[in-house]
Amino acid sequence: MLIFREIARTGSIAGAARGLGWTQPAVSQHLRHLERQAGTPLVLRRPRGVQLTEAGRALLRHADAIATRVQAATADLEAMVQLRAGTVRLAAFPSAGATLIPAAMSLLAERHPGLDVRLRAAEPPQAVAQLDAGEVDLAITFTHAGQTPPGTGELTRIPAGQDPLRLVLPRTHPSAGPPDTPLDLRALADDTWIGGCERCTAHLLQTCELAGFTPDIRHGTDDYVLTQALIARGLAVGLLPQLALDAARDPRVAVRPALDVRPRTLYVLHHREAEQIPAVRSALRAILDITATHTPAPTG
Template structure:
Protein backbone atom coordinates (compact mmCIF):
# COMPACT_ATOMS: atom_id res chain seq x y z
CA UNK A 1 0.00 0.00 0.00
CA UNK A 2 1.05 3.57 -0.62
CA UNK A 3 2.35 5.04 2.64
CA UNK A 4 1.19 8.54 1.80
CA UNK A 5 -2.38 7.29 1.25
CA UNK A 6 -2.27 5.45 4.56
CA UNK A 7 -1.32 8.68 6.31
CA UNK A 8 -4.08 10.54 4.47
CA UNK A 9 -6.54 7.86 5.58
CA UNK A 10 -5.26 8.35 9.15
CA UNK A 11 -6.11 12.05 8.93
CA UNK A 12 -9.60 11.19 7.69
CA UNK A 13 -10.08 8.79 10.60
CA UNK A 14 -8.83 11.35 13.13
CA UNK A 15 -10.99 14.15 11.71
CA UNK A 16 -13.96 11.83 11.23
CA UNK A 17 -14.60 13.61 7.95
CA UNK A 18 -13.03 14.04 4.55
CA UNK A 19 -13.44 17.81 4.72
CA UNK A 20 -11.71 17.96 8.12
CA UNK A 21 -8.81 15.90 6.80
CA UNK A 22 -8.54 18.21 3.78
CA UNK A 23 -8.34 21.28 6.04
CA UNK A 24 -5.72 19.60 8.24
CA UNK A 25 -3.59 18.62 5.27
CA UNK A 26 -4.10 21.87 3.38
CA UNK A 27 -5.49 20.00 0.39
CA UNK A 28 -8.77 20.17 -1.51
CA UNK A 29 -11.57 17.85 -0.48
CA UNK A 30 -11.78 16.17 -3.94
CA UNK A 31 -8.04 15.36 -3.78
CA UNK A 32 -8.45 13.69 -0.38
CA UNK A 33 -11.51 11.77 -1.63
CA UNK A 34 -9.55 10.53 -4.65
CA UNK A 35 -6.74 9.18 -2.47
CA UNK A 36 -9.28 7.44 -0.24
CA UNK A 37 -10.91 5.76 -3.24
CA UNK A 38 -7.51 4.53 -4.48
CA UNK A 39 -6.72 3.12 -1.04
CA UNK A 40 -10.06 1.34 -0.81
CA UNK A 41 -9.46 -0.24 -4.21
CA UNK A 42 -6.06 -1.45 -2.99
CA UNK A 43 -7.62 -2.77 0.21
CA UNK A 44 -10.44 -4.49 -1.72
CA UNK A 45 -13.08 -3.32 0.73
CA UNK A 46 -14.65 -0.08 1.98
CA UNK A 47 -12.70 1.60 4.78
CA UNK A 48 -15.28 4.24 5.71
CA UNK A 49 -19.04 4.70 5.49
CA UNK A 50 -20.03 8.15 4.24
CA UNK A 51 -22.50 9.85 6.57
CA UNK A 52 -24.23 13.27 6.29
CA UNK A 53 -21.97 14.67 9.03
CA UNK A 54 -18.77 12.84 8.29
CA UNK A 55 -17.51 9.29 7.98
CA UNK A 56 -17.64 6.18 10.09
CA UNK A 57 -14.84 3.61 9.98
CA UNK A 58 -15.71 0.11 8.86
CA UNK A 59 -14.18 -2.87 10.66
CA UNK A 60 -11.52 -2.99 7.93
CA UNK A 61 -10.95 0.74 8.41
CA UNK A 62 -10.48 0.30 12.16
CA UNK A 63 -7.95 -2.48 11.54
CA UNK A 64 -6.07 -0.42 8.98
CA UNK A 65 -6.04 2.60 11.30
CA UNK A 66 -4.03 0.68 13.88
CA UNK A 67 -1.34 -0.01 11.26
CA UNK A 68 -1.53 3.57 9.98
CA UNK A 69 -0.91 4.84 13.51
CA UNK A 70 2.14 2.58 13.82
CA UNK A 71 3.46 3.71 10.43
CA UNK A 72 2.93 7.37 11.34
CA UNK A 73 4.89 6.86 14.55
CA UNK A 74 7.79 5.26 12.66
CA UNK A 75 7.76 7.99 10.00
CA UNK A 76 7.88 10.63 12.75
CA UNK A 77 10.75 8.79 14.48
CA UNK A 78 12.62 8.56 11.18
CA UNK A 79 12.06 12.27 10.53
CA UNK A 80 13.35 13.23 13.99
CA UNK A 81 16.39 10.96 13.66
CA UNK A 82 17.28 12.36 10.24
CA UNK A 83 16.82 15.92 11.50
CA UNK A 84 19.17 15.16 14.40
CA UNK A 85 21.80 13.83 11.99
CA UNK A 86 21.44 16.76 9.61
CA UNK A 87 21.61 19.30 12.46
CA UNK A 88 24.59 17.44 14.04
CA UNK A 89 22.62 16.60 17.18
CA UNK A 90 23.56 12.96 16.53
CA UNK A 91 25.83 10.89 14.33
CA UNK A 92 29.00 8.83 14.38
CA UNK A 93 32.35 9.51 12.70
CA UNK A 94 35.02 6.79 12.51
CA UNK A 95 38.53 8.14 12.15
CA UNK A 96 41.89 6.47 11.54
CA UNK A 97 45.09 8.41 12.26
CA UNK A 98 48.80 7.67 12.52
CA UNK A 99 50.23 7.62 16.08
CA UNK A 100 51.83 11.07 16.40
CA UNK A 101 48.75 12.77 14.91
CA UNK A 102 46.57 10.57 17.10
CA UNK A 103 48.38 11.96 20.14
CA UNK A 104 48.26 15.62 19.08
CA UNK A 105 46.02 16.80 16.24
CA UNK A 106 43.18 14.34 16.73
CA UNK A 107 42.45 14.89 20.47
CA UNK A 108 42.43 18.64 19.90
CA UNK A 109 40.09 18.23 16.92
CA UNK A 110 37.81 15.89 18.89
CA UNK A 111 37.67 18.44 21.71
CA UNK A 112 36.84 21.22 19.25
CA UNK A 113 34.16 19.08 17.62
CA UNK A 114 32.68 18.19 21.02
CA UNK A 115 32.36 21.89 21.77
CA UNK A 116 30.67 22.57 18.44
CA UNK A 117 28.47 19.47 18.32
CA UNK A 118 28.43 17.76 21.74
CA UNK A 119 26.21 14.87 20.67
CA UNK A 120 28.43 13.56 17.89
CA UNK A 121 30.18 10.26 18.55
CA UNK A 122 33.78 10.26 17.23
CA UNK A 123 35.64 6.94 17.28
CA UNK A 124 39.41 6.76 16.74
CA UNK A 125 41.56 3.92 15.43
CA UNK A 126 45.33 4.24 15.37
CA UNK A 127 46.81 3.15 12.04
CA UNK A 128 49.83 3.99 9.94
CA UNK A 129 48.91 5.47 6.53
CA UNK A 130 48.91 2.16 4.56
CA UNK A 131 46.67 0.49 7.14
CA UNK A 132 44.45 3.57 7.42
CA UNK A 133 43.95 3.51 3.66
CA UNK A 134 42.93 -0.16 3.83
CA UNK A 135 40.41 0.62 6.59
CA UNK A 136 38.96 3.45 4.52
CA UNK A 137 38.73 1.33 1.38
CA UNK A 138 36.96 -1.43 3.33
CA UNK A 139 34.43 1.01 4.78
CA UNK A 140 35.65 0.47 8.35
CA UNK A 141 36.38 4.17 8.85
CA UNK A 142 34.93 7.35 7.37
CA UNK A 143 38.06 9.53 7.40
CA UNK A 144 41.77 8.73 7.36
CA UNK A 145 44.45 11.17 8.52
CA UNK A 146 47.70 10.26 6.75
CA UNK A 147 50.97 11.82 5.66
CA UNK A 148 53.36 11.71 2.74
CA UNK A 149 57.05 12.57 2.72
CA UNK A 150 58.41 15.05 0.19
CA UNK A 151 58.71 13.33 -3.17
CA UNK A 152 56.23 10.58 -2.32
CA UNK A 153 52.98 10.10 -4.16
CA UNK A 154 50.28 10.58 -1.50
CA UNK A 155 48.23 7.50 -0.73
CA UNK A 156 44.73 7.21 -2.12
CA UNK A 157 42.73 6.07 -5.12
CA UNK A 158 40.64 7.80 -7.75
CA UNK A 159 37.55 7.01 -5.71
CA UNK A 160 38.85 8.97 -2.74
CA UNK A 161 39.18 12.66 -2.02
CA UNK A 162 42.61 13.67 -0.73
CA UNK A 163 42.88 17.06 1.00
CA UNK A 164 46.22 18.49 2.22
CA UNK A 165 45.69 20.17 5.60
CA UNK A 166 49.17 21.11 6.78
CA UNK A 167 52.84 20.35 7.07
CA UNK A 168 54.82 18.47 9.71
CA UNK A 169 58.48 19.60 9.74
CA UNK A 170 61.20 17.03 10.29
CA UNK A 171 63.73 17.75 13.05
CA UNK A 172 67.19 16.45 13.83
CA UNK A 173 67.24 15.01 17.32
CA UNK A 174 70.54 14.64 19.20
CA UNK A 175 71.76 13.98 22.74
CA UNK A 176 71.93 17.20 24.74
CA UNK A 177 75.63 16.61 25.22
CA UNK A 178 76.30 16.36 21.46
CA UNK A 179 78.65 19.03 20.02
CA UNK A 180 76.00 19.94 17.42
CA UNK A 181 73.17 20.30 19.96
CA UNK A 182 73.32 24.09 19.83
CA UNK A 183 72.19 26.56 18.62
CA UNK A 184 68.67 25.13 18.70
CA UNK A 185 67.15 27.60 16.22
CA UNK A 186 69.81 27.25 13.51
CA UNK A 187 69.30 24.58 10.82
CA UNK A 188 71.83 21.73 10.89
CA UNK A 189 72.95 19.91 7.73
CA UNK A 190 72.62 16.12 7.80
CA UNK A 191 76.14 15.81 6.44
CA UNK A 192 77.51 17.04 9.76
CA UNK A 193 76.14 13.84 11.31
CA UNK A 194 77.46 11.47 8.63
CA UNK A 195 79.62 9.57 11.13
CA UNK A 196 76.86 9.07 13.68
CA UNK A 197 74.76 6.01 14.44
CA UNK A 198 71.13 6.56 13.51
CA UNK A 199 67.76 5.41 14.79
CA UNK A 200 65.23 4.73 12.06
CA UNK A 201 61.45 4.72 12.28
CA UNK A 202 58.70 2.88 10.43
CA UNK A 203 59.51 1.38 7.03
CA UNK A 204 58.44 4.47 5.12
CA UNK A 205 60.18 6.87 7.51
CA UNK A 206 63.40 4.84 7.39
CA UNK A 207 63.32 4.85 3.60
CA UNK A 208 62.91 8.63 3.65
CA UNK A 209 65.81 8.95 6.12
CA UNK A 210 68.04 7.00 3.75
CA UNK A 211 67.01 9.18 0.82
CA UNK A 212 67.61 12.40 2.75
CA UNK A 213 71.04 11.25 3.91
CA UNK A 214 72.02 10.07 0.43
CA UNK A 215 71.01 13.49 -0.92
CA UNK A 216 73.37 14.96 1.70
CA UNK A 217 76.19 12.76 0.40
CA UNK A 218 76.35 9.78 2.74
CA UNK A 219 74.69 6.47 3.63
CA UNK A 220 73.40 6.51 7.22
CA UNK A 221 74.54 3.86 9.70
CA UNK A 222 71.08 2.86 10.94
CA UNK A 223 71.58 0.80 14.08
CA UNK A 224 68.09 0.85 15.54
CA UNK A 225 64.63 0.53 14.00
CA UNK A 226 61.42 1.41 15.85
CA UNK A 227 58.28 3.36 15.10
CA UNK A 228 57.97 4.21 18.81
CA UNK A 229 59.08 7.84 19.04
CA UNK A 230 59.41 7.60 22.84
CA UNK A 231 61.88 4.72 22.50
CA UNK A 232 63.72 6.56 19.71
CA UNK A 233 64.23 9.57 21.95
CA UNK A 234 65.30 7.38 24.87
CA UNK A 235 68.03 5.85 22.70
CA UNK A 236 69.13 9.29 21.54
CA UNK A 237 69.10 10.79 25.03
CA UNK A 238 71.57 8.12 26.16
CA UNK A 239 73.94 8.84 23.33
CA UNK A 240 73.18 5.66 21.39
CA UNK A 241 72.03 7.35 18.18
CA UNK A 242 70.78 10.48 16.47
CA UNK A 243 67.53 10.66 14.58
CA UNK A 244 65.18 12.54 12.26
CA UNK A 245 61.75 12.90 13.86
CA UNK A 246 58.61 14.79 12.83
CA UNK A 247 57.57 17.73 14.93
CA UNK A 248 54.26 16.04 15.81
CA UNK A 249 56.16 13.19 17.47
CA UNK A 250 58.13 15.70 19.53
CA UNK A 251 54.92 17.55 20.41
CA UNK A 252 53.37 14.30 21.58
CA UNK A 253 56.29 13.37 23.87
CA UNK A 254 59.59 15.15 24.43
CA UNK A 255 62.47 13.50 26.28
CA UNK A 256 64.32 16.11 28.37
CA UNK A 257 67.60 14.44 27.44
CA UNK A 258 67.43 15.36 23.74
CA UNK A 259 68.21 18.49 21.77
CA UNK A 260 66.29 19.43 18.63
CA UNK A 261 67.43 21.42 15.60
CA UNK A 262 65.85 22.18 12.23
CA UNK A 263 67.10 19.90 9.46
CA UNK A 264 68.61 22.01 6.68
CA UNK A 265 67.38 21.08 3.22
CA UNK A 266 64.86 18.49 4.45
CA UNK A 267 61.33 19.29 3.36
CA UNK A 268 58.42 18.68 5.74
CA UNK A 269 55.98 15.85 5.30
CA UNK A 270 52.45 16.81 4.29
CA UNK A 271 49.34 15.84 6.25
CA UNK A 272 46.31 14.63 4.28
CA UNK A 273 42.70 13.88 5.04
CA UNK A 274 41.22 11.12 2.87
CA UNK A 275 37.58 10.17 2.48
CA UNK A 276 35.33 8.63 -0.12
CA UNK A 277 33.76 10.91 -2.68
CA UNK A 278 30.56 12.56 -1.45
CA UNK A 279 31.24 11.46 2.15
CA UNK A 280 31.71 15.12 3.00
CA UNK A 281 28.00 15.57 2.24
CA UNK A 282 27.27 13.58 5.41
CA UNK A 283 26.91 16.23 8.14
CA UNK A 284 28.85 14.33 10.83
CA UNK A 285 31.76 13.65 8.45
CA UNK A 286 31.73 17.24 7.24
CA UNK A 287 31.90 18.46 10.84
CA UNK A 288 34.84 16.20 11.63
CA UNK A 289 36.72 17.30 8.51
CA UNK A 290 36.21 20.92 9.47
CA UNK A 291 37.51 20.40 13.00
CA UNK A 292 40.59 18.50 11.81
CA UNK A 293 41.35 21.15 9.21
CA UNK A 294 40.99 23.96 11.74
CA UNK A 295 43.28 22.30 14.29
CA UNK A 296 45.91 21.49 11.65
CA UNK A 297 45.84 25.12 10.49
CA UNK A 298 46.33 26.33 14.06
CA UNK A 299 49.24 23.94 14.54
CA UNK A 300 50.88 25.23 11.37
CA UNK A 301 50.48 28.85 12.47
CA UNK A 302 51.98 28.02 15.87
CA UNK A 303 54.87 26.17 14.21
CA UNK A 304 55.70 29.16 12.01
CA UNK A 305 55.43 31.54 14.96
CA UNK A 306 57.94 29.78 17.23
CA UNK A 307 61.25 28.05 16.46
CA UNK A 308 61.81 24.46 17.65
CA UNK A 309 63.65 24.03 20.90
Protein backbone atom coordinates in the same frame (compact mmCIF):
# COMPACT_ATOMS: atom_id res chain seq x y z
CA MET B 1 24.67 -4.81 -5.64
CA LEU B 2 25.11 -4.61 -1.86
CA ILE B 3 24.92 -8.39 -1.58
CA PHE B 4 27.55 -8.68 -4.31
CA ARG B 5 29.72 -6.17 -2.39
CA GLU B 6 29.47 -8.36 0.73
CA ILE B 7 30.54 -11.41 -1.31
CA ALA B 8 33.55 -9.48 -2.62
CA ARG B 9 34.40 -8.12 0.84
CA THR B 10 34.32 -11.54 2.56
CA GLY B 11 35.73 -13.49 -0.37
CA SER B 12 33.05 -16.15 -0.29
CA ILE B 13 29.32 -16.76 -0.57
CA ALA B 14 29.36 -18.43 2.86
CA GLY B 15 31.07 -15.40 4.41
CA ALA B 16 28.56 -13.05 2.84
CA ALA B 17 25.69 -15.19 4.12
CA ARG B 18 27.07 -15.04 7.65
CA GLY B 19 27.59 -11.29 7.46
CA LEU B 20 24.11 -10.66 6.11
CA GLY B 21 22.38 -13.22 8.31
CA TRP B 22 21.00 -15.00 5.23
CA THR B 23 21.24 -18.55 3.91
CA GLN B 24 23.87 -19.47 1.33
CA PRO B 25 21.25 -20.48 -1.28
CA ALA B 26 19.58 -17.07 -0.97
CA VAL B 27 22.87 -15.25 -1.48
CA SER B 28 23.75 -17.53 -4.42
CA GLN B 29 20.37 -16.84 -6.01
CA HIS B 30 20.88 -13.07 -5.83
CA LEU B 31 24.37 -13.44 -7.29
CA ARG B 32 23.10 -15.52 -10.21
CA HIS B 33 20.37 -12.96 -10.85
CA LEU B 34 22.91 -10.12 -10.88
CA GLU B 35 25.17 -12.06 -13.28
CA ARG B 36 22.21 -12.63 -15.63
CA GLN B 37 21.53 -8.90 -15.59
CA ALA B 38 25.19 -8.15 -16.20
CA GLY B 39 25.41 -10.67 -19.02
CA THR B 40 28.77 -11.97 -17.81
CA PRO B 41 30.22 -13.84 -14.84
CA LEU B 42 31.17 -11.59 -11.93
CA VAL B 43 32.98 -14.20 -9.81
CA LEU B 44 34.87 -17.42 -10.36
CA ARG B 45 33.83 -20.13 -7.88
CA ARG B 46 36.83 -21.66 -6.13
CA PRO B 47 36.99 -24.49 -3.54
CA ARG B 48 37.74 -21.99 -0.77
CA GLY B 49 35.73 -19.01 -1.91
CA VAL B 50 35.32 -16.80 -4.95
CA GLN B 51 37.59 -14.68 -7.12
CA LEU B 52 36.30 -11.55 -8.84
CA THR B 53 36.44 -11.45 -12.62
CA GLU B 54 37.49 -8.28 -14.41
CA ALA B 55 33.81 -7.38 -14.78
CA GLY B 56 33.30 -8.11 -11.09
CA ARG B 57 36.12 -5.77 -10.10
CA ALA B 58 34.65 -3.01 -12.27
CA LEU B 59 31.20 -3.51 -10.76
CA LEU B 60 32.61 -3.54 -7.22
CA ARG B 61 33.73 0.08 -7.58
CA HIS B 62 30.13 1.07 -8.29
CA ALA B 63 28.86 -1.14 -5.49
CA ASP B 64 31.19 0.64 -3.06
CA ALA B 65 29.84 4.00 -4.25
CA ILE B 66 26.27 2.77 -3.81
CA ALA B 67 27.04 1.55 -0.30
CA THR B 68 28.50 4.94 0.60
CA ARG B 69 25.47 6.72 -0.82
CA VAL B 70 23.16 4.45 1.17
CA GLN B 71 25.16 5.27 4.30
CA ALA B 72 24.94 8.97 3.44
CA ALA B 73 21.17 8.76 3.04
CA THR B 74 20.77 6.93 6.33
CA ALA B 75 22.98 9.38 8.18
CA ASP B 76 21.11 12.35 6.70
CA LEU B 77 17.80 10.97 7.97
CA GLU B 78 19.22 10.22 11.41
CA ALA B 79 20.72 13.71 11.63
CA MET B 80 17.35 15.29 10.86
CA VAL B 81 15.52 13.17 13.40
CA GLN B 82 18.18 13.25 16.11
CA LEU B 83 19.39 16.84 15.72
CA ARG B 84 22.66 15.98 13.95
CA ALA B 85 23.37 12.92 16.04
CA GLY B 86 25.60 10.36 14.40
CA THR B 87 28.88 8.51 14.52
CA VAL B 88 32.14 9.42 12.83
CA ARG B 89 35.12 7.07 12.83
CA LEU B 90 38.67 8.39 12.46
CA ALA B 91 42.00 6.73 11.73
CA ALA B 92 45.13 8.80 12.37
CA PHE B 93 48.86 8.15 12.53
CA PRO B 94 50.13 8.16 16.13
CA SER B 95 51.74 11.60 16.41
CA ALA B 96 48.69 13.30 14.88
CA GLY B 97 46.50 11.14 17.12
CA ALA B 98 48.37 12.48 20.13
CA THR B 99 48.29 16.16 19.13
CA LEU B 100 46.00 17.45 16.37
CA ILE B 101 43.17 14.95 16.58
CA PRO B 102 42.36 15.31 20.31
CA ALA B 103 42.13 19.07 19.76
CA ALA B 104 39.84 18.51 16.76
CA MET B 105 37.69 16.04 18.72
CA SER B 106 37.36 18.57 21.56
CA LEU B 107 36.37 21.30 19.11
CA LEU B 108 33.85 18.96 17.49
CA ALA B 109 32.38 18.09 20.90
CA GLU B 110 31.86 21.80 21.59
CA ARG B 111 30.14 22.35 18.26
CA HIS B 112 28.10 19.15 18.13
CA PRO B 113 27.93 17.45 21.54
CA GLY B 114 25.57 14.76 20.21
CA LEU B 115 28.15 13.25 17.89
CA ASP B 116 29.87 9.97 18.75
CA VAL B 117 33.50 10.24 17.62
CA ARG B 118 35.73 7.15 17.61
CA LEU B 119 39.49 7.15 16.97
CA ARG B 120 41.88 4.44 15.81
CA ALA B 121 45.65 4.81 15.66
CA ALA B 122 47.00 3.61 12.31
CA GLU B 123 49.97 4.36 10.10
CA PRO B 124 49.00 5.81 6.68
CA PRO B 125 48.89 2.53 4.70
CA GLN B 126 46.72 0.88 7.36
CA ALA B 127 44.50 3.96 7.69
CA VAL B 128 43.86 4.00 3.93
CA ALA B 129 43.13 0.26 3.98
CA GLN B 130 40.60 0.80 6.80
CA LEU B 131 39.00 3.61 4.80
CA ASP B 132 38.77 1.42 1.69
CA ALA B 133 37.18 -1.35 3.77
CA GLY B 134 34.56 1.01 5.19
CA GLU B 135 35.89 0.62 8.74
CA VAL B 136 36.50 4.37 9.17
CA ASP B 137 35.06 7.53 7.65
CA LEU B 138 38.15 9.76 7.66
CA ALA B 139 41.85 8.84 7.44
CA ILE B 140 44.50 11.31 8.59
CA THR B 141 47.76 10.46 6.84
CA PHE B 142 51.05 11.98 5.73
CA THR B 143 53.57 11.69 2.95
CA HIS B 144 57.22 12.68 2.80
CA ALA B 145 58.54 14.92 0.04
CA GLY B 146 59.10 12.90 -3.11
CA GLN B 147 56.78 10.07 -2.08
CA THR B 148 53.44 9.27 -3.70
CA PRO B 149 50.53 10.74 -1.70
CA PRO B 150 48.40 8.09 0.03
CA GLY B 151 45.12 6.84 -1.38
CA THR B 152 43.70 6.26 -4.86
CA GLY B 153 41.67 8.23 -7.37
CA GLU B 154 38.55 6.79 -5.76
CA LEU B 155 39.21 8.85 -2.62
CA THR B 156 39.10 12.58 -1.96
CA ARG B 157 42.46 13.76 -0.60
CA ILE B 158 42.65 17.13 1.17
CA PRO B 159 46.03 18.69 2.13
CA ALA B 160 45.99 19.61 5.83
CA GLY B 161 49.26 21.42 6.45
CA GLN B 162 52.90 20.50 6.84
CA ASP B 163 54.94 18.93 9.61
CA PRO B 164 58.64 19.95 9.76
CA LEU B 165 61.29 17.30 10.38
CA ARG B 166 63.83 17.90 13.15
CA LEU B 167 67.21 16.40 13.92
CA VAL B 168 67.29 14.89 17.41
CA LEU B 169 70.65 14.41 19.14
CA PRO B 170 72.02 13.66 22.60
CA ARG B 171 72.51 16.87 24.55
CA THR B 172 76.22 15.98 24.84
CA HIS B 173 76.64 15.71 21.05
CA PRO B 174 79.12 18.21 19.52
CA SER B 175 76.35 19.40 17.14
CA ALA B 176 73.69 19.76 19.83
CA GLY B 177 73.46 23.56 19.62
CA PRO B 178 72.49 26.28 18.94
CA PRO B 179 68.88 25.02 18.84
CA ASP B 180 67.47 27.48 16.28
CA THR B 181 70.24 27.13 13.72
CA PRO B 182 69.66 24.56 10.95
CA LEU B 183 72.13 21.68 10.99
CA ASP B 184 73.53 20.08 7.84
CA LEU B 185 72.92 16.31 7.81
CA ARG B 186 76.51 15.79 6.67
CA ALA B 187 77.65 16.79 10.16
CA LEU B 188 76.10 13.52 11.34
CA ALA B 189 77.40 11.29 8.56
CA ASP B 190 79.57 9.28 10.96
CA ASP B 191 76.84 8.82 13.59
CA THR B 192 74.63 5.81 14.25
CA TRP B 193 71.02 6.45 13.22
CA ILE B 194 67.53 5.28 14.20
CA GLY B 195 65.01 4.49 11.47
CA GLY B 196 61.24 4.74 11.85
CA CYS B 197 58.39 3.08 9.97
CA GLU B 198 59.12 1.62 6.55
CA ARG B 199 58.18 4.81 4.69
CA CYS B 200 60.04 7.03 7.19
CA THR B 201 63.18 4.90 6.95
CA ALA B 202 63.03 5.04 3.14
CA HIS B 203 62.78 8.82 3.36
CA LEU B 204 65.72 8.98 5.78
CA LEU B 205 67.86 6.92 3.42
CA GLN B 206 66.89 9.04 0.43
CA THR B 207 67.48 12.31 2.29
CA CYS B 208 70.91 11.28 3.56
CA GLU B 209 71.95 9.97 0.15
CA LEU B 210 71.02 13.33 -1.38
CA ALA B 211 73.26 14.89 1.26
CA GLY B 212 76.11 12.66 0.09
CA PHE B 213 76.25 9.77 2.55
CA THR B 214 74.50 6.54 3.53
CA PRO B 215 73.34 6.56 7.16
CA ASP B 216 74.38 3.75 9.47
CA ILE B 217 70.90 2.73 10.65
CA ARG B 218 71.36 0.40 13.61
CA HIS B 219 67.88 0.62 15.19
CA GLY B 220 64.33 0.73 13.88
CA THR B 221 61.17 1.79 15.70
CA ASP B 222 58.12 3.93 14.99
CA ASP B 223 57.81 4.67 18.73
CA TYR B 224 59.00 8.27 19.12
CA VAL B 225 59.32 7.87 22.91
CA LEU B 226 61.70 4.93 22.47
CA THR B 227 63.56 6.80 19.73
CA GLN B 228 64.26 9.71 22.06
CA ALA B 229 65.20 7.39 24.94
CA LEU B 230 67.88 5.74 22.77
CA ILE B 231 69.13 9.11 21.58
CA ALA B 232 69.22 10.50 25.14
CA ARG B 233 71.57 7.66 26.10
CA GLY B 234 73.95 8.60 23.30
CA LEU B 235 73.17 5.47 21.28
CA ALA B 236 72.12 7.19 18.04
CA VAL B 237 70.75 10.28 16.33
CA GLY B 238 67.45 10.55 14.50
CA LEU B 239 65.08 12.59 12.35
CA LEU B 240 61.67 13.11 13.95
CA PRO B 241 58.62 15.11 12.86
CA GLN B 242 57.67 18.10 14.97
CA LEU B 243 54.29 16.52 15.81
CA ALA B 244 56.10 13.61 17.48
CA LEU B 245 58.14 16.06 19.55
CA ASP B 246 54.98 18.01 20.41
CA ALA B 247 53.38 14.79 21.60
CA ALA B 248 56.27 13.71 23.86
CA ARG B 249 59.52 15.62 24.25
CA ASP B 250 62.35 14.01 26.20
CA PRO B 251 64.23 16.80 28.06
CA ARG B 252 67.47 14.84 27.70
CA VAL B 253 67.69 15.36 23.93
CA ALA B 254 68.61 18.36 21.80
CA VAL B 255 66.55 19.30 18.76
CA ARG B 256 67.72 21.29 15.73
CA PRO B 257 66.15 22.21 12.39
CA ALA B 258 67.43 20.07 9.53
CA LEU B 259 69.05 22.02 6.70
CA ASP B 260 67.48 21.43 3.26
CA VAL B 261 65.08 18.77 4.57
CA ARG B 262 61.53 19.41 3.39
CA PRO B 263 58.58 18.86 5.75
CA ARG B 264 56.11 16.05 5.36
CA THR B 265 52.61 16.92 4.17
CA LEU B 266 49.48 15.96 6.10
CA TYR B 267 46.30 14.79 4.35
CA VAL B 268 42.73 13.96 5.28
CA LEU B 269 41.14 11.30 3.05
CA HIS B 270 37.52 10.22 2.63
CA HIS B 271 35.25 8.63 0.06
CA ARG B 272 33.79 11.17 -2.34
CA GLU B 273 30.22 10.74 -1.14
CA ALA B 274 31.11 10.71 2.57
CA GLU B 275 31.23 14.49 2.87
CA GLN B 276 27.45 14.44 2.39
CA ILE B 277 27.17 12.72 5.79
CA PRO B 278 26.67 15.48 8.41
CA ALA B 279 28.84 13.85 11.08
CA VAL B 280 31.71 13.30 8.64
CA ARG B 281 31.39 16.79 7.20
CA SER B 282 31.48 18.34 10.69
CA ALA B 283 34.47 16.24 11.75
CA LEU B 284 36.34 17.15 8.57
CA ARG B 285 35.72 20.83 9.20
CA ALA B 286 36.97 20.57 12.80
CA ILE B 287 40.14 18.74 11.73
CA LEU B 288 40.92 21.30 9.03
CA ASP B 289 40.23 24.18 11.44
CA ILE B 290 42.73 22.73 13.92
CA THR B 291 45.42 21.93 11.35
CA ALA B 292 45.07 25.44 9.86
CA THR B 293 45.89 27.06 13.20
CA HIS B 294 48.48 24.55 14.42
CA THR B 295 52.06 25.82 14.69
CA PRO B 296 54.97 23.59 15.79
CA ALA B 297 56.29 24.15 19.28
CA PRO B 298 59.67 25.93 19.48
CA THR B 299 62.67 23.61 19.40
CA GLY B 300 65.64 23.78 21.66
